[in-house]
Amino acid sequence: MASSTTFLSTIVLFTAATLAFTATSVAAAAELIEIDNWYLPYSGPKEVDANVGDTIIFKWNTGHNVYVHPTMDCGLDGQIFVGDKSPTEYTFTDADGSLEGTNMFFACDIGNGGHCRAGQNLIVTVYSDDGGLSGEDLTTDIPITIPPTSGATVPTSSGTTDMNTSDGTDSTTDTPSDAPIEFEDTSNITDLIFDDDFGNATDGNATDAPSFDTDAIIVSSTCSHQNSVVTIAIGLLGAAAVILLF
Incomplete structure (x- = not known):
């Protein structure tokens, strides 16, 4: 970077x-x-x-x-x-x-x-x-876009999440939010407890755990790959600009 x-x-x-x-x-x-x-x-x-x-x-x-x-x-x-x-x-x-x-x-x-x-x-x-036009007037502001660094936090403008409950009904939350989505280590989670509105389970054993739309989740490795592609593209454009100037 x-x-x-x-x-x-x-x-x-x-x-x-x-x-x-x-x-x-x-x-x-x-x-x-x-x-x-x-x-x-x-x-x-x-x-x-x-x-x-x-x-x-x-x-x-x-x-x-x-x-x-x-x-x-x-x-x-x-x-x-x-x-x-x-x-x-x-x-x-x-x-x-x-x-x-x-x-x-x-x-x-x-x-x-x-x-x-x-x-x-x-x-x-x-x-x-x-x-x-003087020499100062010929000065041009050139915008620079710096690719974002890869990480586990992806900004989002919407907090909409679709869930499927065990009784076949859909529960949708649509709360606009500027807060980032944080990916946490869930390998140690063994029990999921849901209230009656989502899992119909109160004994600690969820009968039907909610499913998430995996297409909405951006994986860290994908971000890294995109960053690499963007960086290479910018480098090629810069090299082309130098060649054209000469």
Whole structure:
């Protein structure tokens, strides 16, 4: 049982590590967005989509620069300098993006914003990496079912027992109970005394001992066998999972 638990724990840890590696690999697969014609007259894209982690590169010959305009237009209030030498790069961070997409306005501010007003600008819509899924969001709770240990106690949700009395009538008790059925050593029991409702015997010699439905009794050895089968099945599934992951 301990070895099965250890094996399952190993599978869980391996799966978690694989998911973390996958998240890292996805994050590492950032794209480069190249704006090769950052000059006037500007004929490049006016709208671009990007994800957090992507990098946009502006290229030109001479006489240009790159700024971010929080005003989302050619106004210079709060302008953020990016670069004035080609190529100039900007990598989008978590603060730039959102699940719905956040717009950023890039412009050339040569001539006190003259180039921007002449059309040298573009808007980038930045989305959260993996559609808003971070590495923590990729963590998956994997339920683990541990087979029950074998023993002489079997839980039951019903205490129904059918008995056949000596006069041919049936006596049925149906009392719901959560108490376990306990198997005891009955090898030393020699006499069974029943009252008149069950055995019609008051002298200590039962005329017709009650019979029990043996199909309702779970034998300890059967539990052990089932546990072994379940453990083997879980082990095979775990091995298959490892093979599939590779």
